[in-house]
Each structure stands twice: as C-alpha cells, then as structure tokens.
Amino acid sequence: MGSLPVALVDGRFEGFTEAFDIVGNSIFALGTGDDPHRLKCSIGATRFGFGNTASRLMTGDIHGRPIVRSPPMKLHAPAAARNREVIATVLKTLLPASGRLLEVASGSGEHAVYFAGQFPGIEYQPSDLDERARRSIAAHIAESGLVNALPPLSIDAEAKEWSLGELDAVLNINMIHVSPWSACVGLLERAAAALKPGGVLFLYGPYFQEGVETALSNISFDKSLRQRDPQWGVRRLDAVIAEATARGLHHDCTIAMPANNLSVAFRKA
Numbered sequence: 001m002g003s004l005p006v007a008l009v010d011g012r013f014e015g016f017t018e019a020f021d022i023v024g025n026s027i028f029a030l031g032t033g034d035d036p037h038r039l040k041c042s043i044g045a046t047r048f049g050f051g052n053t054a055s056r057l058m059t060g061d062i063h064g065r066p067i068v069r070s071p072p073m074k075l076h077a078p079a080a081a082r083n084r085e086v087i088a089t090v091l092k093t094l095l096p097a098s099g100r101l102l103e104v105a106s107g108s109g110e111h112a113v114y115f116a117g118q119f120p121g122i123e124y125q126p127s128d129l130d131e132r133a134r135r136s137i138a139a140h141i142a143e144s145g146l147v148n149a150l151p152p153l154s155i156d157a158e159a160k161e162w163s164l165g166e167l168d169a170v171l172n173i174n175m176i177h178v179s180p181w182s183a184c185v186g187l188l189e190r191a192a193a194a195l196k197p198g199g200v201l202f203l204y205g206p207y208f209q210e211g212v213e214t215a216l217s218n219i220s221f222d223k224s225l226r227q228r229d230p231q232w233g234v235r236r237l238d239a240v241i242a243e244a245t246a247r248g249l250h251h252d253c254t255i256a257m258p259a260n261n262l263s264v265a266f267r268k269a
Helices: 048-057 076-092 111-119 131-144 181-194 216-228 237-246
Strands: 007-010 012-015 024-032 039-041 099-104 122-125 166-172 195-205 249-257 261-268
Touching: 012 237, 039 237, 076 111, 076 195, 076 249, 076 261, 099 237, 111 131, 181 195, 181 237, 181 249, 181 261, 195 249, 216 237, 237 249
Parallel strands: 099 122, 099 166, 166 195
Antiparallel strands: 007 012, 012 024, 024 039, 195 261, 249 261
C-alpha cells in the first residue's frame, strides 16, 4: 500500500487518516502534541525502531522519500495523485455533462479539485465530517480558482437526511472500509433518497469479491484495519450490492482498478 503520507500542518508533523497506508501489518501515524519527533504506531509497534524511524521522518518517510510540506490547513494525500486519473477515466463513462454531484468524505480535497476541473459542467459539492479536512478542502478550492467547486459541507453518511435537494451523482472514495458497516448502509440509504432517477452512486476502494481470488495485500489490509478498529474492514461486494438493491439502486458496473481496488457504480431506478 506504500507509506503513510506526512505533512507539516499548523507547525506539527501529522499523518492523514483519510489516506493512511499500510507498511506490512503496521499503520503509522505521527504523534500530536509539542514533540514532533514522537511517533505513534497503532499496530505492530515493534516492527521498526522508533528512534531511527522518527529521525528519518523529519526529512522523509519511512522509505526515505521526502516529506510533503504544506501551508497551514492544506493537506496532501499521495494516494489521491496516484488514482485520480484512472478514477476520472471511469467517471467520464458514468457522469452526465452537467448536474449536481456530492462527494461524501472528501478527505484532503485533492480529488474534489481535480474532478471539478475535469467536469466543468458539474456543480461539485465536497463534504467531510472532519473540520481539519474541510479547512484543507477549502484551501485547495481557493487555490484552484474553480467556480464549480463549492465550499465543503459537514455531511454524515448516517444522517437521517442530507437536505441538499436532488442530486445527479454521489461519489465516495476509500471510506467504506475505514468506517462502521452502518456508515456504508447509511450512505446507500441517503444516496438512494437524494439521487434523481438514473442518478449515479460511485464507490471506489478495496472489496472482497465472491468467486474472485483475493489479493494477499487486501487480506493483510483487512486484518490491519480490524486490529485498528473491529468495526472497520474490507467489505464483501455482494453484501454492498444487496444493500444497494434493497434501496432501489441497481448495480451498473464493477471495474478492476490499480492496486487491487474496484470502481463500483449503481444507478437509481
């Protein structure tokens, strides 16, 4: 999965929960507080010597690659730069030329500005529950100058309603496996209520597929997620499809993507 992206944010070195990566069976996050050298390792704390790892993190990640340094508020997730083009290629086969799109759990906001730039006819509404993420999204949008990217909202996938009116598309990237199953069900429920007939719900991330051999990396990833939080984990695609179908969202397509991820699209009947 690569290494955890790191940035200098508000004077502290921090990692990004929206795009953390796995090294072996370990999930790394930098400690908070007054000591930027302090390193927390959520899983497999003894895999690396803290001193050596922490000292390397001051000039690079655990693989020695340069740290991404950002102005205050603006976060960077290298995974977004790696997958944005292939995701946009799929979205071009699914999205209308114009309409309203909500991205749930926008994270750093880098996907939001890239996709808004790729689809200028789409009114792009990013959102995230995390305040720091929303500040980052707003900073990326301000820098981009895009007029079709709206200020980020705080939207909960499990909310009883989103109160946004009818939508042409709902986008969700790399959230379902790092949230409780109830968040996935809530996302499907709310998307089904908000989408226009024929509207698209697009999901991206790792899944277990029945009848398809699972990559060892996804098995290890699932184990690491469940060790970090028992409510997290790589989801079974057939279970997601069943929940979506029960809510009037029919499965449109599943497309294999790089790094053992899938693009999964549904349309409202």
